[in-house]
Amino acid sequence: MTHFKSPVREYMSAPPVLIGAAGSTVDAEALLDRRAITALGVTDTEGRLVGVLSRTDLLRAADAESGATFTVPDAAVERFMTSDPITVSPDSELDAAAKRMLKAHIHRVFVVEDGKPVGVLSTRDVMRAVHEKQVRAPAIEIASTSVAKVKADDPIALAVDRLDRSNRHGLIVTDRAGWPVGTFAQVDALLGRAKDPKTPVEDAMECRILVLPPSTPLYRLAQQALAMNVRRVVLMDRDDLGIRGVVSSFDFCRLVASTMG
Numbered sequence: 381m382t383h384f385k386s387p388v389r390e391y392m393s394a395p396p397v398l399i400g401a402a403g404s405t406v407d408a409e410a411l412l413d414r415r416a417i418t419a420l421g422v423t424d425t426e427g428r429l430v431g432v433l434s435r436t437d438l439l440r441a442a443d444a445e446s447g448a449t450f451t452v453p454d455a456a457v458e459r460f461m462t463s464d465p466i467t468v469s470p471d472s473e474l475d476a477a478a479k480r481m482l483k484a485h486i487h488r489v490f491v492v493e494d495g496k497p498v499g500v501l502s503t504r505d506v507m508r509a510v511h512e513k514q515v516r517a518p519a520i521e522i523a524s525t526s527v528a529k530v531k532a533d534d535p536i537a538l539a540v541d542r543l544d545r546s547n548r549h550g551l552i553v554t555d556r557a558g559w560p561v562g563t564f565a566q567v568d569a570l571l572g573r574a575k576d577p578k579t580p581v582e583d584a585m586e587c588r589i590l591v592l593p594p595s596t597p598l599y600r601l602a603q604q605a606l607a608m609n610v611r612r613v614v615l616m617d618r619d620d621l622g623i624r625g626v627v628s629s630f631d632f633c634r635l636v637a638s639t640m641g
Contacts, residue, residue, distance in 0.1 A: 382513050384636045388477050389470035391509055392491045392499035396421045401430055401458040405441065408433055409452050421490050421497045422461045429490055429497045431461035439570040467492040468501065478506050479637035482630060485549075487611075503629035504606060506636050511602040515635075519601045520594035522635050523615055523625030529554055532561055536584050537577035540569045549628065550612055553585045558621050560614045562587050591616055594624045598635070601627060 398421045399408050408420055412435055422431035441460045442452050467490050468477045481489055481503060491499035528546040530539045532553050543551055543564065550565035562585035572584040590608050592601055594615040605613050605627075612628040 382515050383639050384475040384478070384509055384513070385473045386509070387470060388468055388472045388474060388491055388501050389499070391474060391505040392470070392501045393505065394491075394499035396490060396497045396500045398423050398497060399433065399457055400425070401456065401461070403457045404454055405433075405438060405452050405457055405460060406454045408457050409438055412438075419488060419500075420457075421465075421500065422457055423497065428495045429465060429467065429492055431458065431463045432465045432488075432490065433457050433461040436567060436570065437461065439567060442570075465490055467497075469493060470498060473640075474501075474506070474509055475636050475640045477501055478633040479640065481506075482633040482637055485630070487629065503611070503633055507602040507606055507629060507632045509636065510632055511599045511606065513599070515598045515602075517598050518594060519592065519596045519598055519613070519615055519627050520625055522598065522631045523594070523627045524631065525625040527552055527623050527626050529623070530564060530581055531556065532582035532585070533580050535578045536569075536572045536575055536581055539564050539581045539584075540572065543569055549630070552612075552614055552623065552626060553581055554623075558623075560589055560591055560616070560623065561585075562589055563610075563612060565611075589614065593618055598632075602632065605629075 397415050401422050419432055419434040422433055424430045437460050438452050466484050470491055488500050488502040490497050528548045528551050530551045532555055550563050552560050553562040553564050555561050564585045568584050588610055590610050591614045612626050615624045
């Protein structure tokens with residue numbers, strides 16, 4: 381069995397992108413866009429980590445205006461941040477950090493040393509570790525085989541309801557023949573608030589999608605998912621139009637966490 385006892389410092393992204401708690405949410409949104417990331421660490425006046433502000437937090441706070449346009453309220457970051465964030469140390473073992481992300485259902489943990497943020501470890505970094513360790517087990521071994529789906533021509537309202545009821549991080553969007561054509565996640569649901577509830581899902585879904593055979597080695601699946609910047613991969617047989625399962629970034633965390641001794 382492959383073990384993931386390497387310290388977090390070997391896989392974390394550093395330095396982390398930060399913003400002060402008193403900073404503006406408008407500036408935070410611009411920083412997220414400029415750095416092409418999904419969350420910022422929030423610090424107090426002494427540089428200690430006091431929260432995390434994600435793009436999802438901003439979308440929840442945003443007001444839907446004309447058409448599909450959202451306006452983020454110009455307010456202090458601390459008003460919308462998630463307080464008391466889960467953290468790890470640079471010397472924490474990767475498998476333990478993955479277990480913490482999995483348990484809390486979060487896509488990242490900030491790495492703190494002497495009270496100050498020094499890096500961030502994301503589920504993408506966990507995927508990178510699986511690739512570097514050349515884990516050759518077939519993808520189907522860690523896949524979720526109960527797949528929540530919605531059709532591309534279904535209304536957004538149905539997709540949002542199904543997403544809530546399924547307690548999943550995302551739905552697979554298929555065409556009428558059952559072929560996967562996109563994904564519909566929480567961010568898409570939040571953006572969909574600005575659209576007519578009868579709008580087809582395909583007008584709000586994420587179009588980037590990766591489909592691979594169930595036998596694909598995990599290291600290769602991780603490599604391709606990282607290259608395409610997707611959080612979930614659909615598994616389908618070459619000759620059978622049926623979804624066998626979905627591998628998400630959390631499934632990688634579950635794999636790595638399961639190797640703890």
